[in-house]
Amino acid sequence: MADIGVRGYGATPEEAFAQAALALTAVVTSVDEVAPREHLEIELGNAGDLELLLVDFLNAVIYEMAVRGMLFGKVEVHLAKEHLKASLWGERVDPARHRPAVEVKGATYTELKVAREGELWVAQCVVDV
Numbered sequence: 001m002a003d004i005g006v007r008g009y010g011a012t013p014e015e016a017f018a019q020a021a022l023a024l025t026a027v028v029t030s031v032d033e034v035a036p037r038e039h040l041e042i043e044l045g046n047a048g049d050l051e052l053l054l055v056d057f058l059n060a061v062i063y064e065m066a067v068r069g070m071l072f073g074k075v076e077v078h079l080a081k082e083h084l085k086a087s088l089w090g091e092r093v094d095p096a097r098h099r100p101a102v103e104v105k106g107a108t109y110t111e112l113k114v115a116r117e118g119e120l121w122v123a124q125c126v127v128d129v
Contacts, residue, residue, distance in 0.1 A: 002102075005111060006058070007124035013050060013114060016123035018075040020054065021061050021088070025071050027129060029098040034073030036089035040064060044084045050114040053082055054123050058107035061088065062127070065104065069093050102129040
């Protein structure tokens, strides 16, 4: 087993969450190579706080990547308290075009952080690959 950090920055927590989700794709392949051919929604309830919600969200994205064999190149996130609704656009993995480097297995609590840093929000954690 190995691990790698993913981090998203944004003007809002929603943008930081979306960028962290895109970082999952960047672990596997170039985000620019992923076409927005298919759309799906993820909804998550009360996780207790933003950090726990980030782990739940990333694990939900990882689940969809694994079960559907997809990569996501566009993500929008909406937060209301500890409730999250996300829209993801992507396509099925094409090994010849995407040349997947690794498979992301799960988000962990290691280096978990969702916080404002200056003008930006950061959302980060370590994922198992």
